[in-house]
Amino acid sequence: MDTLSYKTVSLNKATVNKEWILIDATDLVLGRLASRVALVLRGKNKAGYTPHVDCGDNVVIINAEKIRLTGKKMTDRVYTRYTGYPGGQRFTTPREILAKRPEELIRKSVRGMLPKTRLGH
DSSP states (O other), X not given: OOOOSOOXXXXXXXXXXXXXXXXXXXXXXXXXXXXXXXXXXXXXXXXXOOTTSOOOOEEEEEOGGGOXXXXXXXXXXXXXXXXXXXXXXXXXXXXXXXXXXXXXXHHHHHHHHSOSSXXXX
């Protein structure tokens, strides 16, 4: 048999069709929203998904301050960062992050679900 009835289609940077997606975060659970956004950013919702190419769509999230966390995660979850100085370990809770910069909480959650490679950056 000379020919195949199907061929594997691999996208490249020139053939990727990137779109803009608007998501309203009002009363959505943080983890479920973040996993859906990470899926769209990687392009896994498209038929022509190619693992080594950035084929995901661009995502805009509105009403980030109205996000919902289940259980006691608003007060019990702790995010740790380090300033680089001795004794510079800082701790914050989702409640404190939502009060100052609500979009940062979603950004942290989505970033943790993306690959830790150049493609994830």
